[in-house]
Amino acid sequence: MPRFAANLSLLYMEHAFADRFEAAARDGFEAVEILFPYEHPAAEVAALLQRHGLQAVLINAPPGDFAAGERGLACLPGREAEFRASVEQALAYARAIACPRVHIMSGIVARESSRSVLKPLWLDNLRWAAEAAARMDLRLCIEPINARDMPGYFLNRQDQALELLAALAAPNVGLQMDWYHCQIVEGDVATKLRRAIAAGVLEHVQLAGVPDRQEPDEGELRVDYLLDLLDRLGYAGHVGCEYRPRAGTSAGLAWLQRFIDGARQ
């Protein structure tokens, strides 16, 4: 069975930030993701990870002005210097907490912007980021995100991501495939998963129930089928549990327990 990571920015929100690590470890997680950890000093997070025997497997680079609605800088014209600074901050943080990969968000784009203008900018920025990450032995990923949750986001579809990754051709940049977004935008998730693996770009997986982004034990997505398929396709990475629990994180983990128990047998 795949290895699971608790997303500490959505799970365990009933606990203070520092207490989420212990709660995740108590529930059997060995890995975590944190969306934007920057308000917490990296040394503190590294100590929490070590104390609770957890590995950080994913953080996001700072997204720009989050409160003002920004969700990444990679395709925002005129923001190249800020983009580079955000990547440098993320890489240093990832290094400090021994996290191997960083999600680089593309950004919300103006309705009138043309993809033919934004794509070269995105490629230039990602090329720079990939080289900076490679120098630190780190990896990057990009994630198609649905426009219901994030209107105007530059990258929505799996095929767009595969095309961008092929154009970029950077061996340390891959796809963060979030089944929740994939199902909302386009469906046919298993085929998209097979394509990503065949293209050699699957870097990280995330899941949630659809349509409500809650536990994946109800709704329109069969995660048990998809998790089994991941195994059959030889995926060795992590699956991030990135959902908003219906009523208490631990109380809602019955769906996961059988996978964790199965992996221990």
Ligand SMILES: O=C(O)[C@@H](O)C(=O)CO
């Ligand atoms: O799916 C998501 O929302 C996250 O993985 C993310 O990085 C953007 O918020």
Ligand SMILES: [Mg+2]
């Ligand atoms: Mg996600």
